Amino acid sequence: MTTRPAHTKATHRGDLFDRDCPTRQLLDRIGTKWTSMAVKVLAEAAPDEVRFAELRRRMPGVSQKMLSVTLQSLTRDGLIARRVEPTVPPRVHYRLTELGLSLEIPLSALRTWAEDHMAEIDHANADFAATD
Structure with missing residues (x-):
């Protein structure tokens, strides 16, 4: 079995609709609120580094264990x-790597969308609950 050196870029593209594609697991990891918050905090500090304790202070509600798991995954x-x-x-x-910095763009768009549409989502949830 050949392994590719860590410094080379992969030449294949993932396929979310292939049940065996690791893209599904990647989306599970990067689609969490803790990943979004950690990437935002690190992007705001870039190119500087942020210590673990500072990350935890700037991410309200995250436990030490969850932050550790999130950072290990990233x-x-x-x-x-x-x-x-x-x-x-x-x-x-x-600190964010170049790859991590490129993730901040779509995550920022998703955070903005969620914040902008939260009232509509709350309203839809209330309407749905009223029909049960």
């Missing part, structure tokens, strides 16, 4: 870079 996918300072306790810094 790091594994190459969307963020992680740097650890060997101090006691260790200081961990995050």
